[in-house]
Amino acid sequence: MNPPNLQALQGGDAAEWDLAFRWLWPAAFGAAQVVLQPCLPAEVEDVAIESLEELVEGVRSLSSAEELRPLLAGIAHNRAVSRLRQFYAAKRGAGKTESYEAKQEACGDLPEAIAPDDPVGALEHKELAERLGQLLAELKPPQGQMLADFFLRRLTYEDIAKKHAVAPGTVGVYLKRGLAAMRRVWGPGGKDV
Amino acid sequence: MNDQEFFDLALKVIGARASDAEREQLEMLLASRPDMKTQFEEIRGDARLAKKVLPLMEAVESSSGEFPAYARERLLTKVRQTLGQPRPARTKRGWNWRWALGFAVGAAAVVLLLLPMLTRPAEPIIQVAMLDTAGPVRGEGSDLDALKAQWKHSEVRTFDKAGPLDTWTTNWPSGAKVAAKVIYDRAAGEVRVILYGPGKPVAKTFSVGQDLAATLRQATGFIQEQTGK
Numbered sequence: 001m002n003p004p005n006l007q008a009l010q011g012g013d014a015a016e017w018d019l020a021f022r023w024l025w026p027a028a029f030g031a032a033q034v035v036l037q038p039c040l041p042a043e044v045e046d047v048a049i050e051s052l053e054e055l056v057e058g059v060r061s062l063s064s065a066e067e068l069r070p071l072l073a074g075i076a077h078n079r080a081v082s083r084l085r086q087f088y089a090a091k092r093g094a095g096k097t098e099s100y101e102a103k104q105e106a107c108g109d110l111p112e113a114i115a116p117d118d119p120v121g122a123l124e125h126k127e128l129a130e131r132l133g134q135l136l137a138e139l140k141p142p143q144g145q146m147l148a149d150f151f152l153r154r155l156t157y158e159d160i161a162k163k164h165a166v167a168p169g170t171v172g173v174y175l176k177r178g179l180a181a182m183r184r185v186w187g188p189g190g191k192d193v
Numbered sequence: 194m195n196d197q198e199f200f201d202l203a204l205k206v207i208g209a210r211a212s213d214a215e216r217e218q219l220e221m222l223l224a225s226r227p228d229m230k231t232q233f234e235e236i237r238g239d240a241r242l243a244k245k246v247l248p249l250m251e252a253v254e255s256s257s258g259e260f261p262a263y264a265r266e267r268l269l270t271k272v273r274q275t276l277g278q279p280r281p282a283r284t285k286r287g288w289n290w291r292w293a294l295g296f297a298v299g300a301a302a303v304v305l306l307l308l309p310m311l312t313r314p315a316e317p318i319i320q321v322a323m324l325d326t327a328g329p330v331r332g333e334g335s336d337l338d339a340l341k342a343q344w345k346h347s348e349v350r351t352f353d354k355a356g357p358l359d360t361w362t363t364n365w366p367s368g369a370k371v372a373a374k375v376i377y378d379r380a381a382g383e384v385r386v387i388l389y390g391p392g393k394p395v396a397k398t399f400s401v402g403q404d405l406a407a408t409l410r411q412a413t414g415f416i417q418e419q420t421g422k
Contacts, residue, residue, distance in 0.1 A: 012276030014269055021268055025260040030252025049264045053271045060276075073253045120245045132253055135246065148251060151243045156210050157201070172201040179239040186242055 003065035010060050021052060024072055028052055031073040035080035043083055051076035070132040074125035134185045142166075143178035150175060194222070199229065203236045317371040317388075317420045322350040324358050325379045336405055340377060343409040365389050373416045377405075386412050388419050395419055 004023060008016035028048035036044050054075050055068070062068065120128065139147075142164050149155045149163065161168040194202075199222070205211035206219050223230055321344050323337065341349055352358040358376070366372055376385045384405075388395040397415055401408045 010276070012272055014272060017269060017272045018265070021265065022260045026255035026258040027252050029258050030255045031249055034248040034252065045261060045264075049261075049267065052264075052268055056268070056271050056275050069253045073249050076252075077249060120249065128249075132246075132249060135250060136253065139250075144247075144250060147243055148247050150204075150208060150210075151240065152247055152251070154208070154210070157205070172197055172204070175204060176197065176200050179236070179243060182242060182246060183239055186246065 003068065006059075006062060006065040006068070010062075017056075020068075024052060024055070024068060027069040027073045028055075028076045031076035032080040035077060035084055039084060040087060044080075047079050047083055048076055051079050054079070067129065067133065070136070071126070071129040073132060074123075074128035077120065077128060078123075078125045131185050135182060138181040138185055139178055140181075143174050143181065146171065146174045147178040147182075199232065200236060203233050204240065207237050207240045317373050317390075317416065318366050319344055319347060319373045319375065319416065320350075320361075320366070321347050321375040321377075322352060322358065322361060323377040323379065324352045324355065326353060326355070327380060336377065336379065339405045339409060340375075343406070343413060344375070362387065371420050373420070375409075375412055375416075377401075377409075384408050384412050386415055388416065390420070 004016050004020035005013075009020060025048065028051045029044060032044045032047040032051065033041075036047065051072055055072050058071070058075075059068075062071065123131070136144075146160055146164065149160045150157075155163065157171045158168055160171045164171075166174075202211070202215060202219050202222075206216055211219070219233075223233060321340055323340060337349055337351070341347070350361065352361070362374060362376065365374075371388070371390045373389070374387045376387075377383075378385065382401045384399045384401060386397050386399070399408050399411050399415075
């Protein structure tokens with residue numbers, strides 16, 4: 001599916017929004033899931049819907065349809081982080097319950113998503129969206145896919161070489177260039193935030 | 194060992210993909226070359242950032258996951274409340290569908306003008322209606338006035354739902370040799386004219402610009418042209 005018509009969205013065209021919600025949903029759901037899945041999986045869908053509502057409120061500030069998904073992912077991520085912080089704040093407060101105890105046990109003391117030095121959680125959603133958009137433009141295929149294969153899917157250099165039909169010796173080159181692009185956008189180790 | 198080789202070795206260790214021999218090689222290297230520790234820490238920082246950012250990147254590019262149907266109305270309500278509801282494209286698409294069903298579905302308010310057959314038997318019967326699905330809004334009264342002014346002898350019918358309008362649209366006056374139905378659809382911004390006569394029904398749609406009265410005059414002209422009256 002192609003990106004929706006931004007002008008129609010900004011004009012409140014219900015039919016265009018109806019299509020756009022389906023196109024946008026995976027970005028909202030995925031970004032919320034990254035943060036909430038380990039501790040609060042039942043909240044993921046709710047946060048995704050709230051994020052779409054916030055996107056509706058902010059759509060008139062956009063100048064390109066390409067900005068929609070990064071912005072939505074930024075909104076969803078930050079809303080999910082807030083939800084997680086509320087959960088831990090409630091845990092510390094008087095309202096703690098047995099189920100919270102059980103959840104915290106499953107999630108650990110403090111998830112990295114709400115750690116004070118988290119390189120992503122510290123950004124406002126607009127800035128986060130801008131950086132995601134820049135990074136999408138910076139990463140030349142297959143750098144992004146190879147980085148995800150190594151860091152998220154935990155494939156070995158050899159597995160990645162087979163998957164992308166390249167020589168094993170070139171995998172490290174792609175990964176190095178991909179990380180360099182990430183550093184250019186985000187700062188070394190995310191230290192610009 | 195060149196830069197790329199060091200990077201590969203460091204990344205494998207950081208990513209827990211190194212063998213015992215590779216881990217040992219890196220430890221020895223860092224012990225003998227303290228200047229490489231900085232480089233190693235940079236790669237570790239980059240790896241940490243990648244683990245945080247890549248899931249978001251994947252979310253942005255993802256196309257899997259089904260939008261829950263229950264969220265649709267809630268979100269469309271948000272759209273209406275936040276961005277208003279100017280003539281939705283859906284209304285126009287729906288209108289094409291209605292034409293295909295024999296002009297069965299309408300939008301806002303209808304005005305009907307019926308000219309007495311007994312006194313002027315040769316004149317077409319003209320029925321006028323307005324469909325206004327949005328309910329009473331500013332400007333509705335003046336639109337009705339414009340319709341009444343154009344067809345002074347007609348009753349003005351108003352509908353707020355498409356169903357009753359459809360019934361009205363297909364219900365032609367008995368005994369009429371020539372009749373016309375004029376439907377002003379406020380939401381679609383259109384005036385539709387349907388002529389019923391000895392042959393097949395004839396229809397024409399006029400877009401309403403800034404001046405409704407001018408569009409209604411065009412509709413009258415079309416009726417006169419088609420009926421010769």
